[in-house]
Amino acid sequence: MVAAALADGTADRDCVFEVFARRLRQGRRYGVVGGTGRLLEALPRFRFGDGELAALRAQGLTDRRLLDWLADFRFSGDIDGYAEGDLYFPGSPVLTVRAPFAEGVLLETLVLSVLNHDSAIASAAARMVSAACERPCIEMGSRRTHEEAAVAAARAAHLVGFVSSSNLEAGRRYGVPTTGTSAHAFTLLHDDERSAFEAQVAVLGKGTTLLVDTYDVEQGIRTAVDVAGPGLGGIRLDSGDLPTLARRARELLDSLGATRTRIIVTSDLDEYAIAGLMAAPVDGYGVGTSLVTGSGAPTAGMVYKLVERDGVPVAKRSEGKHSVGGRKHAVRRHDTHGVATAEVVTAGEVPARDGDRDLVVPLVRGGEICDPRSPADALTRARAHHERARAALPPEAFALSRAEPVLETVAQ
Amino acid sequence: MVAAALADGTADRDCVFEVFARRLRQGRRYGVVGGTGRLLEALPRFRFGDGELAALRAQGLTDRRLLDWLADFRFSGDIDGYAEGDLYFPGSPVLTVRAPFAEGVLLETLVLSVLNHDSAIASAAARMVSAACERPCIEMGSRRTHEEAAVAAARAAHLVGFVSSSNLEAGRRYGVPTTGTSAHAFTLLHDDERSAFEAQVAVLGKGTTLLVDTYDVEQGIRTAVDVAGPGLGGIRLDSGDLPTLARRARELLDSLGATRTRIIVTSDLDEYAIAGLMAAPVDGYGVGTSLVTGSGAPTAGMVYKLVERDGVPVAKRSEGKHSVGGRKHAVRRHDTHGVATAEVVTAGEVPARDGDRDLVVPLVRGGEICDPRSPADALTRARAHHERARAALPPEAFALSRAEPVLETVAQ
Incomplete structure (x- = not known):
């Protein structure tokens, strides 16, 4: 032309x-x-x-x-x-x-x-932020989209109210607050769950968030509180029926004195799943695939x-x-x-x-x-x-x- | 970790x-x-x-x-x-x-x-190539995805049999054959359709593909053949009911002696639309949005x-x-x-x-x-x-x- x-x-x-x-x-x-x-x-x-x-x-x-x-x-x-x-x-x-x-x-x-x-x-992410009301949404979708699109997606999510992203490059280029998580691989790397939690708490402090669903969620929560004490920052649930699991986790944490330990949920969340968790005792949402693919x-x-x-x-x-x-x-x-x-x-x-x-x-x-x-x-x-x-x-x-x-x- | x-x-x-x-x-x-x-x-x-x-x-x-x-x-x-x-x-x-x-x-x-x-x-594109049987598929989706993902998408489409891409950078980095098209903007830029076609043919030769649906398809085809002669390389249809339009276009082209002029169709094609055009006299498919977004x-x-x-x-x-x-x-x-x-x-x-x-x-x-x-x-x-x-x-x-x-x- x-x-x-x-x-x-x-x-x-x-x-x-x-x-x-x-x-x-x-x-x-x-x-x-x-x-x-x-x-x-x-x-x-x-x-x-x-x-x-x-x-x-x-x-x-x-x-x-x-x-x-x-x-x-x-x-x-x-x-x-x-x-x-x-x-x-x-x-x-x-x-x-x-x-x-x-x-x-x-x-x-x-x-x-x-x-x-x-x-x-941004248009999809805004709906997730709305569905979450005041609860924080965390962007974790880099691995589900092109490696450069991932940086732009983290930026777009922050634009509409996502509090942070796991994409370090988005932090470097755009000042998006960054946050990490530990994966099941980190637990499986260790001889047992307790050793993994101890290693994480030793380096990141008791304010860290421990992933508790690698083996058995209830035992995972008990071990997490045992290792970090009732001042444990958070636990993460990444599988199963999240509303049910979150309620059980909250009861168990409270019974262990960990009344301020946050419950972070992940696992193929989208705006509808987030809305479905509104009545559950959840303190934050990690969103991946559906965010970076525009939720449809x-x-x-x-x-x-x-x-x-x-x-x-x-x-x-x-x-x-x-x-x-x-x-x-x-x-x-x-x-x-x-x-x-x-x-x-x-x-x-x-x-x-x-x-x-x-x-x-x-x-x-x-x-x-x-x-x-x-x-x-x-x-x-x-x-x-x-x-x-x-x-x-x-x-x-x-x-x-x-x-x-x-x-x-x-x-x- | x-x-x-x-x-x-x-x-x-x-x-x-x-x-x-x-x-x-x-x-x-x-x-x-x-x-x-x-x-x-x-x-x-x-x-x-x-x-x-x-x-x-x-x-x-x-x-x-x-x-x-x-x-x-x-x-x-x-x-x-x-x-x-x-x-x-x-x-x-x-x-x-x-x-x-x-x-x-x-x-x-x-x-x-x-x-x-x-x-x-690649998985979506392979289905489009299958649906097109031996007819060529051309990748044209860069504008519908992240600018770097676009290059990777053009590469992935070529991997599974797309013949070419409009993404010049994919040509530069990966040797993907590149091809262009003229847009409605090019026709609208000119005082009339004839002037636009004359300008395009003057520079690109009569083997080029002319976009004929800016004003009226039938008149567009007549003008295209009038300008380029019956040796016109191709016409492109980008809107309307493509199976019907393609059949009418073929009849008209044939009646004008342009029996070897190819008919290229575009306009939100996916593998199903391509399959739906199998019986229509179409010579090539330009695929955009559905390709670069993995067709769902x-x-x-x-x-x-x-x-x-x-x-x-x-x-x-x-x-x-x-x-x-x-x-x-x-x-x-x-x-x-x-x-x-x-x-x-x-x-x-x-x-x-x-x-x-x-x-x-x-x-x-x-x-x-x-x-x-x-x-x-x-x-x-x-x-x-x-x-x-x-x-x-x-x-x-x-x-x-x-x-x-x-x-x-x-x-x-």
Whole structure:
């Protein structure tokens, strides 16, 4: 596309591309915008160096004009979008790229890869955090997804309220608090469970969390309290019928005087399993597979569409998928109590109205990041933004059952 | 775990860890081992440099002995496993790591991340290739998954027979043949469809594939043939009822003399949609979302379990998940016609028998890769291995409906 547009002179046409989702996945009631910060990190690095150009030539791409253009490529356009952590609904203009065609079209895959992945994880994780109410959720899914996606998933989970992650690299890059756990392998390594617990407590102190279900849960708990004393920090249950086991464990811990020892549960948890444990005496959830795979929706399904060319709205018109042309503005409307009532998306200006919040903020101007921050600072800020945006949703947003988006997207 | 094992002297215990899947996802009949080559690429780079160690200290990890050990870490053990591209069934010992405990346990997340992701994609992609029979499948899903997972997904798809990918980086790293497409944005960029087609044909020749469904498919096809002539390489349909559209497109192309112009279809295809197009005059499938998300199973669910310690089989024994202790051998049994009949997995030796194929090959010895190859060569070899292994499956393996694994895993 770039080669042909360079050849016929259309490469420089002023274009507006819009990122949006046609629908929310899995009957979800809201989506969470994730990845904007990662995209802004990646943008300055998105260049074509000698290695990349040589590889393109080796793949048969010999168009001299295209290769020269790629060698000089550096994004020079503008990007606006929803602040990371904000919510989105069908048709929300999550990101808008204004640039010469060739530059804008080149960004498509980068933009969509980052936003589709991170928004999918953030949207699933937010439901888990809601289902857990105030109990902490811990991200433990690295081993169930691609090794780099794992870092992004840990970041997306923290964005929406997961307290920590087992992914040390997410700690290094983004300041996500990290936490560990011991595996059955550590117990099996030792001659008996007691030796394993002693080794762990000797190094990590009695505040550590001991995995008690390698052999027999009841005996495991007795041994754990015997080794660490009633001040043992926590126990972890990773198998079996967790509501029943957690209740029995709580009774046993209390009877042993370990009344403040926390019970952490893991084992293929998702938002429904977390909700099912609400009445059980559980103090924290470790979530793996279902988090990093978006709990049934591993991609957010966002698309990147040309909506304006030289100031003229454009849109695909044949049967099937429809898009609305023209650059969009968006506000979230709130009632007098501050509760969100609608997502207003329009190609024109939105008349100012009490309770409206502008959703689109400038992210890049002339290729330069508007508000450069360290990756960790950007995430902290997005976390706070997410918390505010979510707090404004009506209570029915947090039901887990399939339904329509909680806010209707309206044109005005 | 490593800190505690270093402290109590168990870190050096000779351990065997096994990677296996307890079940196949989604009622699939076989799984495909993907990622082994990527794992062997990553292994020598899996070290802790100054940056990583400083980050660990910043995260509160102050154990001097552990930090020193990590600084010196370099995997020194042995790895055996199924050759990449081979098939697996529940309990197949896909990878076996033999090393001192601390080294083996440190590899867990890396090993599982790579194998779980790549095997999930390869297993889904193999079904698409089967459903397409001899028609080519093209990988186009980069924008629907994490930007690095996208490269691995393109690689995994090629492993099982996808002919090409739109991911240029997969071409660069792994020699995956690359191919492009034009988007609706390219048509919309131009003043009319004809100008867009002329621009594309001028640069890419009449052998290119033109996207004909931006405005009206019939008119698009007429314009395409008018611009490129009856020698037009292909048209692409990306929306609507594809079986109907493809039939009409074929008739129209034929009536215009473009009898050899190929019809490429895209638009949320998965293995079922591909199968549903078998009777339609389609010449190739572009597959995106469902490929990179594993068509409903985005992770293979493989686990990494300690099965032997100092020569003694070990296994978790409490309720819930069960594992079988001890290092495993595995052969695939075949009948006299060369058709696979069983997956024999045993902790002992398997008596040699006609038609048996040893499944476990040495991959790493003393930390060194046994058969070092370039990433592209390793993939080529794995592709050939996959084709042979799949050719030995009984025909019922290729049905798409949910069922039991096509081979039973038997102990002997």
